[in-house]
Amino acid sequence: MFESLTDKLQAVFKRLGKRGVLREADVDEVLREIRLALLEADVHYKVVKDFIARVRERAVGAEITKSLTPAQQVVKIVREELVKTLGEPGRLELKGPAPYVIMLVGLQGSGKTTMAAKLARYLRHNGHFPMMVAADTYRPAAITQLEVLGRQLEIPVHSEGPSVPPPRICANGIQEARRRGCDVVILDTAGRLQINQEMMRELEEVKRTVKPVEVLLVADAMTGQEAVNVAAGFHQQVGLTGLILTKVDGDARGGAAISMRSVTGVPIKFLGTGEKTDALELFHPDRLASRILGMGDVLTLIERAEAAFDAEQAARLEQKLREATFDLEDFLEQLRQVRKMGPLTQILDMIPGLGRLAQSISPEVTDRQFKHVEAIILSMTPEERRNPRIINSSRKKRIARGSGTTVQEVNALLRQFRQMQDLMKQVGKGKKGLRGMLGMFG
């Protein structure tokens, strides 16, 4: 079930696991898979090449640590390099005399206007008095869009007619911010292609006029190979201080982040994770690394689980799982706790390899399924729950009737439960355990 890279690497590791040394051939075999995963995640071809070369150099020369198998060691290096490439999360650098000017730039449709509102809201939350400036005079109704957002958030917006040149609007906006006592000014500029010289010159002029402390490139997480040219183009012509990745709430792997980081060297500062103005997140390199590698967002999952679960109880159940004494009663208990963690589709999204599954299933279907499973287990006698093997066809009929489900559904549950027990037995025998398997990268 855990397809994609995790699966693939597991197979490689199994073969490699038995050997004691890290040979060049072993390294290459792992790196081949990593390379393809990165390309699939939209990391730029050349960036992948350099990256793989770096990892290879480190890996082949690496000393073998006792605690790791050779293959784990390669993966550890891959992950370290990836996290290093993604860099430390950047924070807004508001220094010098106020008002601090933050300039948002980027391609058309990357999400600048929404991001302006999100940043304004975030800054206000952190004790600032932000103002937004509508400097997109090109896209029809872009000014109105920012004004509407400003009204909704009760954050002042400076705007002028669409025939006023943007550098002037920005300069006037800053004057107004001073008058009103606002300490941060966020400029929403028009989307433009980095190859449009006239439009790029306009950005330069805005920058010269307003002397921003931050020039942030707002880029769509779904961007493909062009991310490199876009980021390089904006950086060379305007000079960036940071990157923001938007639409991260989708299912894009976000490899563009690596491309843009590598070519500009400026830090990633924020992630946009939804259409609402509070959907702004700080950037965690390790999480993004997992996502790009297709490993799921294991860290977020662990955090959520920790919030929802009683640690001792969870440890006890995990022990049971490992010893394969986990019965349907325990299962029911788990089921109820999982529900506390949030919608199942969201949880699945964070699990390596299950993201795609999550998308193919509606929240309603899983919710109904949860209820069915619960009803089925509740219709069993305590003895049946502890020992599902005794459930014969007449018992199944009774359970189905009692739970308002069908015998097929009861069968499906029992079959799945058996499969899960089998899987657990295998995991229990292995040294690493399922957690080790999944946590391979973390």
Added chain:
Amino acid sequence: MLLAPLTVSAMVVGIAQSIKEGLTRTRNAIFSRIAGLLGASEVTAATWEELEELLIQADVGVETTLHLVERLRRRASAEAIIRADALQAALREELRALLPSPSPLNLGNRPLDVILVVGVNGSGKTTSIAKLAYFYRQQGRRVLLAAADTFRAAATDQLSIWAERAGVNVITGAPGGDPGAVIFDSLQAARARGMDMVIADTAGRLHTQYNLMAELRKVRRVAAQNVAGAPHETLLVLDATTGQNALSQARHFLEAVEVTGVILAKLDSTAKGGMVFAISRELGLPVRFVGTGEKIGDLAPFDPDAFIAGLFDET
């Protein structure tokens, strides 16, 4: 800590899966074959690598690139291709074969045509609709726009300004209102005013947002209930700068609202839009139009040969 929720979740899904057939695909089998392809080659190893680089950098994607390279390798040995330029010509043919000429658009055969336009946030829907309206008006069609994006701030104002530029009328609804109601009103108005084409704008939405996709299905139903066979075309607007995620977008929108074709916007950027090969190959969706700028005339019917030539352009 992690183990238990994982297994439980996985199991519940497993059951849901056995009941409802979902989509799981494994590409990995093909992944490992690339290595073999790159090693030995008929031309030179470097030629193959260049080809691969060209395709990957055009966002053609790993899987389709592998498919193409494999086919080329077979052809190279079968047809004894030894020159790199001959290989490139063969590649063009293979690419062309992935974009079969579609049947004409399902428009113009009835009193009222309905076109529904969908896509993720910021892909270029509203602008493309304005261009489409202008395009069809030039051909003498009587076009009415439906501003069914009631969600995004000022989306209606944006479409209204475009409508004016295109010289067509637009039916709007209240901000935050029901997009289905806007469609309904637009279809009524189109009939009353003797219009013969309605093009509906919808709010951008990520294909992973289940509720918003359900809303879109409802919009589609409203069209179907009011005009026989509507929407007659459902066009997905993709941003040419999008990478591999475009396939996921196409798959989800296709499943939700039976997309019939693609508009590839922003092809004036430096991006090549190579993901349409996978979309055509795997989903059979034809590209209908390309967007080439921000002006109202910047829309052209898709020309596969020009598009393929663009892949080989140095930019």
